[in-house]
Every structure is written in C-alpha cells, then in structure tokens.
Amino acid sequence: MNRFLTSAPFLIIGATGHIGSALAFMSVAMRFSSHLILFGRDEKKLLGMREELYECGVYPIQVDIITEPEQLTTLPPVAFVAYTVSVPFRKETTREELLLSNGELTARLATAFAPYIQSTKLLVCVSNPADAMGLVLQQQTGLAPEKVCSLSALDTTRYRKHLSRALHIPLEETGEVYTLGSHDDKMVVAFEGSRVRGIPLSHLVGEGRGFSYEDFESVEDIVVRGGRFIIRHRGYMAFESPALLMLEMFKATLQGQKPFTIPASRLSEHPLFPNVFMALPSCIDTKGVHQNREYAPEGRDLEKLTISYNWLKDQREELIRAGYLNSL
Numbered sequence: 044m045n046r047f048l049t050s051a052p053f054l055i056i057g058a059t060g061h062i063g064s065a066l067a068f069m070s071v072a073m074r075f076s077s078h079l080i081l082f083g084r085d086e087k088k089l090l091g092m093r094e095e096l097y098e099c100g101v102y103p104i105q106v107d108i109i110t111e112p113e114q115l116t117t118l119p120p121v122a123f124v125a126y127t128v129s130v131p132f133r134k135e136t137t138r139e140e141l142l143l144s145n146g147e148l149t150a151r152l153a154t155a156f157a158p159y160i161q162s163t164k165l166l167v168c169v170s171n172p173a174d175a176m177g178l179v180l181q182q183q184t185g186l187a188p189e190k191v192c193s194l195s196a197l198d199t200t201r202y203r204k205h206l207s208r209a210l211h212i213p214l215e216e217t218g219e220v221y222t223l224g225s226h227d228d229k230m231v232v233a234f235e236g237s238r239v240r241g242i243p244l245s246h247l248v249g250e251g252r253g254f255s256y257e258d259f260e261s262v263e264d265i266v267v268r269g270g271r272f273i274i275r276h277r278g279y280m281a282f283e284s285p286a287l288l289m290l291e292m293f294k295a296t297l298q299g300q301k302p303f304t305i306p307a308s309r310l311s312e313h314p315l316f317p318n319v320f321m322a323l324p325s326c327i328d329t330k331g332v333h334q335n336r337e338y339a340p341e342g343r344d345l346e347k348l349t350i351s352y353n354w355l356k357d358q359r360e361e362l363i364r365a366g367y368l369n370s371l
Contacts, residue, residue, distance in 0.1 A: 047077040047104075048297055051122030054080040054115075054160070056152065058108075059088040062169055063127040065286035067092065071101050075290055078105045080118060086110050112155045120162035123293045126180060128152060129170045141171050142358055143365055149176045150367040153183035160184060164296045165331060167289050168193040173226045174308050174320040175358045179367055181310055181320070188310040189331030195322040196288045196305040197281070198222040198230050201269045205262045206239075210247075210254060216240060221306050222266065223322050223344070224351030230322075231347040232263040236340060245342075295327040303327040312336055316348065318371040319355040 053070060057063045058081035070076055079096065083089050089108040096106050107118055115121065130144045149170060160166070163186060168177040177193030184191070203217035219238035224231035237244040248256050265272075273281045288305075295303035308322040309332050316323070324335040340348050362368040 047074045048294060048300070049075070049122070050077045051164075052076065052078045052080050052119050053123040053125070053293070054082065054121045055125045055127065056082045056156070057126070057128035057170075059083045059085060059092060060127055060129070061280075061282035062286050062289075063125065064092065065282050066125050066127070066289060067096060068099070069283075069286050069290055071096060071099050071104060073290055073294075074101075075294060076123065077103060078107075078119070080107045080109060080115070080121065082109050082112075084110055112152075112159055115156075115159035121160050122162065122164050123296075124156075124160055124163050124166040125289055125293075126152075126166060126168045126170055126176070142175055142361060143367075145170055145172075145176055146179060146362050146365060146367040149179045150183050153180045157184045161186070163190055165293055165327070166191045167292055169285050169289060171226075172358065174322075174355055175362060177308055178310065178320040178359060179362065182368055187331070188312070189333060192292070192307040192309040192327070192332045193226065193320060194285055194289055194292075195222070195226040195230075195308045196292070196303075197270075197285055198226060198266065198322075199305045200284075200288070202232055202237075202262070202266045205265050205269075206237075206244075209258055209262050210239065212239065220244070221324070223306055223324075223340075224348050225321060225355050226308060227354075228267055229351040229354045230267060231344060231351055232266050233344050234259065235342050235344045236324075292327050296329055296331070298329055307332050307334075309334060313338065315340075316352045319352060319359055321352060321355055 053076035055063045055066050067079055081089050093106045093108055130148055168180050170176045173193035181191035199221045202222050203220050206220055207214045207217050222230050222232050235245045248254055248259055292303050294300045304326050306322040307325045308320050311319055311321050313336050324338050326333055363370055
C-alpha cells in the first residue's frame, strides 16, 4: 500500500550528501511525505537522485529539485525542513573545528531560505556542531523557537543500548534513560535523572547490586565517544540512524502520530540554562518541540549540565563575535 502520511512538501537542504540522500529514500520507504524538494548546488547529482527516487516504484510521489532558494516561490509552501549541509571535512575534524566554517555557511543559507520557509512546521538541523548551528538557523530564519531543533536523540539511543547491555535488561525498559546538554564530548549522560523500571539509576548503583559506579562511568565513556566507534569501524560518520530519527521527529508533528519524547535540542528557555541550544527533557508534537521548563536536575546531573551549558555559551559568544549571530 502506497498511502503516504502527508503530501506537505519536505525540503532537504543538502540533499546529495549522505544524510540528505538517506532522508529522501527513507521518506519514500516509510511513506512519510509524497512531495520531496531536494536542494543542492550540483544539478547533475540532483537529477540523478530524482530519477533513482522515481525508480523505487512507490507512487504517487513528486520530486522537485532546486539549486537556489528563490525557486521555492514556484512550489507549494514548505512544511518540513531538514538541514544537512556542511563544509567538507576530514575524518579527524572535530565539531569544534567546524564551528566557524559551518557557522558562516549556515548563517548565509538560513538568511537566503528565510523568506520561503515561514510556513514550516519543523526544521531539524543535523549539521555539526549541531547545537550551535541550530541556534544560527533559528535566529537567522526568524522561525519560532518551537519550530527549530537539532538532532541529539542519537546520544540517548546509544545510552539506552549500552545501559541495557550493562544491566542485562530488555532495551524497552530503558525508556526513561536519556542524555542532555550538548551534542558533543560535553554531553550529560543523565545519572540521577534516568530511571529504569521507575527506579532512579543512581539507586541501582552499589555493592551487591551487580552494577557499580565504575560500571556506569564505563557506559558513560562509551556513550560520549560512541560516534567515533562508528567512524573507525565504518570509515565514515553515521548517516542512516540520524536520518531515521529525524523522520520520526517530523512524523511527530502530524495529527494522529505518536509524540517524539527523546530529548531534542532547541533554544532553551529554562531559567537555569537560558539562550543556548541544548537538549533537555522535551516532547515534539503537532505544535512543535517543547522543553520542560520545570525540569530540576540534581547532584551530578546539575554539575555536568552546568559545564555543558557554559561550553555552549562559549560557542554562542564565538559566533556572535564572528558576526553569524546577534546578541541574545
């Protein structure tokens, strides 16, 4: 059955890259949107990609290609935007090294696309450093804070995977386990805030319980550095898993679909962590992405979140000094 969840246009900025391409084909495979708009600078690659999408044998679909934002004026209003663009980088390039180079590119593209995407239900950024680029996108497009987020869910799903293995429990019992803060080495692998079978993880750690604090720290280290494991073993950064999670985020904005409750990064309005893009307990639904402003971290989680917040503030200030952000 080829019925799609929506016919509202799905714009992929950076469509011919690994994540952009995965998003396009997964959107068709998952029957998300029947109308794809592919943006890139290489028209030849875009044409080839469009033909391959039509050859998937899934109908009806409409695939438009654009090489300039102004071409959106001839198409229906965009409902979903995936931002996957990045400057070229080496395997060993860090997210931090990308800050200013991607900051300039993102500020320029966000300003160019802004007039044509004001009807957007949700924009999801996956360009690194994702928190900082999400902030640039939100400010330079002028979209409401609840309409723009960046992908941090992969950190949480990695945490759940490794914790379930360490505790020898089914993965489905880790639904209250999550990471917060930044999407990099300063992420917060929640300890006091995570729960397993309704019990705080901090209460499950101790002598005679089969899970020591050292065991938790081992899990934490794997989670924080897990992306590098993928790069070492596959030879490139993960792209299918981010694409799949992004589509789940977009789906959550549609009527009748399940909300997306893995923490997402957006412009924080939390009184302890204002005016940065960071992941906090959140929900994506038909009204966009909403974070829990009453979330009250404790102990180790609070300490780690403060470090992560200050790190994100430093990135923000660097982008302001470079002229890619206005003061907040």
